[in-house]
Amino acid sequence: MNLLQDNFPTFMQGFGYTLLSSIIALVGSMILGTVFAIMQILPQNWVRTIGNVYVQVFRNIPLLIITFFFFLVVANYVKISGFTSGTIALTLYTSAFIAETVRAGILSIDGGQMEGARANGLSFWQAMRHIILPQAFRVALPSLGNQFINLVKNSSVLAFVGGLDLMYQGNMIAANTFDTFLTYIIVAVFYLVITLPLSYYVKHLEIKLKHAA
Template sequence: MIPRNKNDEREFPWWLVVAGALGAFFLYRILADDLYRQVLTTLSRGVGITLFVTAVAFTSACLIGLGLAVASLSRYRLLRELARFYTEILRGLPILVLLLYVAFVIAPGMVAAINWVLEGLGQETIRTRDFSLLWRAIVALTLGYSAFIAEVFRAGLLSVDEGQVEAAKALGLNGWHRFRFIVFPQAIRTILPPLGNDFIAMIKDSSLVSVLGVLDITQLGKVTAAGNFHYFETYNVVAFLYLTMTVTLSLLLRRLERHMRRKPG
């Protein structure tokens, strides 16, 4: 393990000054150039889709991941084995492959199963295209990231000293109360930094939903560049939008980490 440099927090962030200067210069170019402004106006419509996909998928992945982490630490072996099977299989699949698999294998299979039930009940069936590509992409990102987030939660829960759990048992707290009042409030300090990194990673990986035709920033960039043939300007704006979101979130995450280190236990 590489030791953390204690001078890192006191060093002046020259990298941030350079990055800010470049960002300000590029923003000036966008505002001063008609072509850049037009491209930015077009691509800005994809920012909402990118953030929506990321927020919904990440929230769902956190809920599933927490359930998997608790199951992996259960005293019941069946739950532990099922949780391990899920995490190992999903972590072994590239997100792009998972997107395509969910969109073109799992989604049609789900629709076929639902239609079989509906036909048995004498109800009107649904079509595969009624399951929108946007939600197929959200499901795929949720499944893929829940496996990684489960390991983050599991490590955080294991970081809590066992003596405190035993003390809570001695006080008569049941399993739910021990988790709610003793384990999770302490584990969250360990969990939040890597969880924030996963959120930033999901923002970047959300660009993969463009392969399904979802109109996020990347897909709008591809369509715009194919229409105006100004690939340099278009993908400059695409990169600028993603960097603005990820660098801003990274800075907020670092500030949160410093705050949590200074906060007394």
């Protein structure tokens, strides 16, 4: 394992950037995804249209193209790094899938609960925050967990724009050592260090919420 020992700081740097990008994109995509999920069910046609267009656009454009758009086009007007370009693209791309997942969770809740909350004096947003969304997230948790895991794996797109992530560092090490097989095995293990605990935690949380229901 001389390869790992000799390049451990480089692997760890890439691991750190991958973890940072994943956390930022996870938080950002959850916020954006929830907002656009709600927009798609509001009674105002123009709001629903904006929500639907956003989701359809970012769901149906490859993540790599979105990344290149920020790295090559937006960078002409605003100074933006490869890491930032990739993280923004990852956030927008994932948020579209989360929006659909959360929207499905909201629609699965009996409409009478919203009506009852409004009848008891809660505003739409209060009812959504305190009654509807907690139940919707519980219903959508398995699908959300899959999206979070996909997000971590999709963070490898940063390698295409010099994002200093785990895949980028792996590519550099493989090019310098010519040991591609072992390099990418190590890279895969580092990804598993993030995704396996995440997968376990989501399943644990799902069981816990099911028993609490």
